[in-house]
């Protein structure tokens with residue numbers, strides 16, 4: 541074991557460790573950390589001063605207790621001591637964990653970066669290069685090659701950006717002084733179990749600042765459940781083996797409820813007078829109900845199938861609409877963000893030769909700053925519109941409050957929080973609430 545690093549060393553580390561988690565960036569919709577999803581939520585680039593948690597015990601004492609717990613779980617002392625021989629607490633990880641992005645990217649900005657012509661070309665090339673392998677894994681799992689490669693593309697740009705952090709360092713930092721210490725302690729113990737099984741040596745166990753590992757960006761607990769040794773070398777290697785990467789992704793997606801032979805959904809058109817308050821990810825209806833409401837595929841014809849589905853609009857009535865089916869929910873279990881899932885879905889469509897989004901995004905709409913989002917929520921609350929906690933995160937509660945306000949002024953209730961809506965609220969409500 542090693543004593544706690546001195547402060548100057550830690551400051552030096554903060555400047556030398558690679559910044560950011562992935563170039564694909566965090567989806568603009570805040571993703572809640574939940575066990576069972578592949579990744580911890582990753583805040584995008586820092587702009588607010590970090591407010592790290594003050595640990596209650598010294599690092600040396602904490603590490604001693606962790607060692608006892610790990611050994612009690614059957615992890616070998618040799619594995620533990622090797623993993624922690626050079627452990628470093630990372631100020632950069634603490635900073636990323638405690639940062640709140642000042643601006644969220646608009647959905648189209650995120651989608652432009654996640655699904656573009658360069659990535660489509662690269663993805664098609666990867667499908668060609670790995671044809672036999674992908675066919676084998678797809679046939680066995682029922683998950684199409686385009687979906688597997690789309691996850692790979694959105695997660696790590698096909699293995700190009702897997703995060704430059706030592707997973708042991710990152711998880712140790714987050715378990716010791718992060719905001720969600722107990723979640724990350726569980727992940728750290730899972731990482732030790734992986735090291736103990738010999739899948740990867742500690743120096744090759746790299747990932748994002750939040751501990752999402754390798755080309756699949758699996759958290760350690762997800763790795764333990766779903767990582768697969770497809771190439772038969774006895775190690776589950778999601779860092780260096782493409783057979784293992786594809787088979788592990790397929791196994792996780794299949795376990796998340798992927799329905800073989802079905803699509804994720806499709807872009808749709810909505811008729812005039814469509815009830816926009818029904819366009820929420822959590823509102824599912826039988827297909828017959830959507831047909832009756834006049835929802836149609838954007839390319840014509842009628843909606844197929846009878847399964848329940850939801851209408852998803854990420855930019856209100858001015859933006860494109862999508863009908864999302866059960867397989868979209870399977871994608872969401874990889875990373876619980878609708879923007880993320882839509883990126884994987886749209887990239888898979890392009891890889892399969894389908895067209896991109898037909899509708900246009902309201903690209904003239906600027907993103908609201910965090911302060912503006914909080915102000916919006918406070919103003920909605922003061923009008924009795926019940927947006928939930930004023931935390932600057934625009935979720936279903938805030939969208940529904942926006943809809944109530946829109947209805948009250950005779951506007952289309954699409955729930956899309958814009959600058960002009962905030963301006964309208966300022967005019968409606970008089971001075972800002974005191975809580976500001």
Ligand SMILES: [Ca+2]
Nearest residue numbers: 769773775777
């Ligand atoms: Ca292997």
